Structure formats: structure tokens, C-alpha cells
Amino acid sequence: MIARPRAARWLRLLAVDDDLPLGLETLARAVPFEPEAVTGDVRPVLTPEILERLKRFDGLVERFRLGWPEALGEAEIPPIPHAAPLQWLDGALAALEAWGAEAEPLIQLEHEQRAREAEWLLVRDLAGALGSGGLRLEPFGRDWAGSVGVRGVIHALPLDAPPLVGVPGLLTRLLHGERCVFLLAVGREQPLAALSEQVAALHGRSMTLPEWASGTGPEVADKAARRLQITSAWIREIQDRLLAIGARHRVAAWIQAVRHLKWYFQAARTVGAGQTLHRFEGWVAPGIGAAEVNGHLRRAGVRGLASLADDGPGDPPLTLVNPWWARPFELFPRLLGMPGRDEVDPSRLLAVVAPLLFGYMFGDVGQGAVLLGVGMALRKRLEAAWLLIGGGAAAIFFGFLFGSLFSSEAILPPLWLHPTAHPLAVLAAPLTFGVGLILTGVAFSALNAHWSGHGPAWWRHEGGVVLIYLGALLAFFTPIGYDLALLGLGLFVVGNGLDAPARLPGRLAHLLETVLQLGVNTFSFARVGAFALAHAGLSQAVVTLADLAGGGVAGGMVLLLGNGLILALEGLVVSVQTTRLILFEFFVRFLTGGGRPFRPLPPPD
Incomplete structure (x- = not known):
């Protein structure tokens, strides 16, 4: 159940200058790759000559925006030969400008015909609205x-x-x-x-209105339909001629080439300069090997070589590595940020804890089944739907324990108890659960310190706090708790006094604040039982209103509306409370979210 963020691996790609755009694109498509600013001797990718040519390309887009060919029906776009970006742009601009000179008259003609077609459609619509009455146009x-x-x-x-x-x-x-x-x-x-x-x-x-639009509604509609037929045929003929011109100049291939180059210029910005080879640097996802990367580069025809190392300059970006059932619960730690390199990733534990908290506050077999069904229906389109699936399954489980089915407690016998009949037990159970969760958070804090090499210091500074907390809890049941709390206080004073005696008064004040905070965090879990009681009380109110309605169809409608209200209102409130408890009562013990998330470069469209 304990996982740790994994650091990305450092990658350096050495490639021939002409192959740098293809090399970066291959990396983005083949492996998760995040570029890093190149160090050492660098040169800008966007030179003044390239900027001037990109400006010319944007001018062509603006000039031919009425007929810019997004896709001109080429069945197969042959690859552009290897060339330096400047030569690539020169070839693209030459082809596009030649196409523009030949296609511009047809584009303008098509625009005129489409404007005429729009007018004819409006006239036909007017004629249809006019109808067959005596009014003429x-x-x-x-x-x-x-x-x-x-x-x-x-x-x-x-x-x-x-x-x-x-x-x-x-x-x-x-x-x-x-x-x-x-x-x-x-x-x-x-x-x-x-x-x-x-x-x-x-x-x-x-x-x-054109001169021909005269007569009654049906007469004008017939005239408009004939003219629309002629205009549409003329537009299709113009489009066929534009397609032929575009195919002859390979316009779609060159437009795609310029778009790839624009993506490259934005993603690369600078490259490492060498005499014959230039370099990219960045990070790849953990688990990626040099042989795999070089295999992708070789198959793409990139003249270059990639090397990988486990460590790179600065702090590496981190990624969470979890099984499929825990990935939706990564949402919770990401609300604070990426867990640090030496911090526990709690996603796997949350896959159990979050549904249990939600289900306890929302215990009802029928309502849980509705949430489960909605989550199952959305699971392929929305990863967060798995939160509904887990919460719905837990609500069904606690619904059987509480004997609640669509707000009614008269159908299912409770496997444990009815909440409103035993409120103290309902409040005590989540308090016990909360103590365990808080102690788990403290254990994670100790584990973080061990991973970072500060384990002994943690025990000197924080070990006494754990004993004081446990002693305070045991003091409710046995006098041994007082002895344990005093032992914890002594360990805290000794451990902190040995490190920095002058700071001991300030640390004692911090100890008091920490112990009070632990107490408040513990009693916050009583709200889980309180919301379970509120859910049961609201369910009883819905059933009572249904009985007062006289049963039958009226009572059924009250039950339906009441359960719908509970699902919408309490579902939202319980979700917020679950999130709040996880963030402010559990994460506060061990998670800072100071890690750098791994953000792979998206490949070009």
C-alpha cells in the first residue's frame, strides 16, 4: 500500500542538425519526453531568417483564409525529404506561393458563389415563410x-x-x-x-431582392431552388479544380510540414551547438531504456544517438506509478501538488480510505447502487468516474450494515445497527478510524524522514509527540496513558534540548500547538458519524412524508423525489467532507506537495 513517486530519467540526444526536428518529434511520439533548457554552448532555433519566412507563411494564411486548404483530399502525403529547417521553409513557401497564384482567382470566385448561394437560401426561406397566400414580393x-x-x-x-x-x-x-x-x-x-x-x-x-424574385411564395421558392441547384454545381466544379491544383503542388504536405516546424520551434527554442552534431536534453518517464529510445530514432531515420542516465542536473520531474485501480485517487494528492521525491504517494491507501469515508456518511444500498451505476456508465469517458464506483460500492456495503434501502429501514434488517437508534456507536466508530488514519499519517512522516536521510532527527524531534498523542488517547481508558504522555514529554525535551537548548522554549510552544492540532484533527472525524446520522434522519423524513402522502402513486413520487434530493444534495456535501478530511486531517501530517510534476511534450497534431 506504500508507494513513492519515481524520478524521470535524464536524456541527451546528439543528432545531425538537419534531423533535429524529426528527432524531437520522434521522441514526443514514441516516449513520454519533457524537454529541458539546454546548457553550455547554445544557439537559438528561431533565427531572423526563419522568423521572416514564418511571417510570410502567416501572411499566406491571412491572404487565403477564405479558401485555405486544411485537407485537399490527397490519398497519401509523401514524406518531406531531410532538409535544414530554413530549406524546408523555403520549399514550402515556394510551393504555397505557386499554388496561391494559380488558386486565388478560383478562391475568390468560390467566395462570390457561396455569398450568392447564401442569398438564394435566404430568399427561398422567405418564400417558404410567405406561403401560398395572396401577398407578393x-x-x-x-x-x-x-x-x-x-x-x-x-x-x-x-x-x-x-x-x-x-x-x-x-x-x-x-x-x-x-x-x-x-x-x-x-x-x-x-x-x-x-x-x-x-x-x-x-x-x-x-x-x-434580386429582380427574378417576384410573384407568390411558391413561385419565388421554385425560382430560388433552380438557381441554388446551378450555384451548387458551379461551387463543386470550382472545388474540384482547386483540389487538382492543390494535389499538383502538394499543398497539404507542405502545410503539414510548416505546422510541424512551428511545433518544433515552440518546443525546442534552443539547441546545444556543436561542430557536426547538436543536442537536445530533457527527461523521459522512468522505466524507459536507451535501447528503446534509439530503436525509435533508428526506425524514424534520425541520424543521431540518445543516452540516458538516472540523474540529471537539478531536481528531476516526478511521476506517480500506481496500478489502474489507484490512479483515479491520485486526484487527492495532486490537489496539493506533486508529492516530493522523498514523500509517500498515498494514492493506493486512498483507494480504500476515501470510499470508506464516503460510504459511511452515505450508507444506503439503493442510493449507493445508483452512484455505482452512474460511475460504471461514465468510466470509459471520465477517469474520475471510478471515484463514484468506489463510493457507491462502499455506500452499498454500509447500507447493508445500517439496513437502509432507498431511505427505508423497514425492508432490510441491519447487519450492524440503525444509526438513529445507536447514535453514540455511530459517532465512536469514525473517531477510532480517524485515530488510525492520523497515526498512519505520522508513520508516513517518519518514513519520509527516513527516505531523506533525516530519520534520527525526526525521532528526536517528533517521536515524543507520538507518545504524548497515544498517551492522551489511552488516558480516557487507563491511567497508564498519563505515564506514556509524561514519557513522551521527557523524550521531546531531551531530544530537542540536546540539539539546540536555546530553541527549547520555542519548540515546547510548538509542541503544545501540535498536540492541540492532533486533538482537533481527531475530533474532526466525529463529523463522519454526524453526517451518517444526518443522512439517516433525512431518509426517515422522506419515508415519513411518503407515508403522510397516503402511499400509492403519491407516496412513490415522494420517495422518488426525496431520494433524488438526497443523492444530489448529500452526495455533494459528503464528497466535500471526504475531501476535506483527507486534505486537512490526513495530508497535513506528511505531505507538502513540493515535487515537480513530469509534463511530457505533446506531439504535433
């Missing part, structure tokens, strides 16, 4: 040859737009389409201008 959305100073307009508003404020002097009509709400209005310029201001404030727009 000729007076709207174009110059009106009727009365001087009077004209008709069409506005398109979002479907969720609030109602407009009425404008005097206008004849209006609303039509609800599939994409938007259409407002038809007839009037003079001044009220029409006031209406346009409202429409603009609601993110609407004015429509100008």
Missing part, C-alpha cells in the same frame, strides 16, 4: 415605383430576437422562416430609418 426589397417617398423593405432578424418596438407610420408584417424571422414594412423614409436602427441593434440585416 414585388413591392419589397427593391426600388418602388409607386407613391413618391414611400417604399417597402425586408429585414431578416435572428430567430431569438426580442420583439421590436412599434414605429408609428409603418405597415408591418412578421413572417417566421426556418433560418430567421422576416419583417416586411411599408412607409416613408423617416420611420423606415428608425426601424432600421432597431434591426441593426438586434443584429439583423436588410435584404435586397
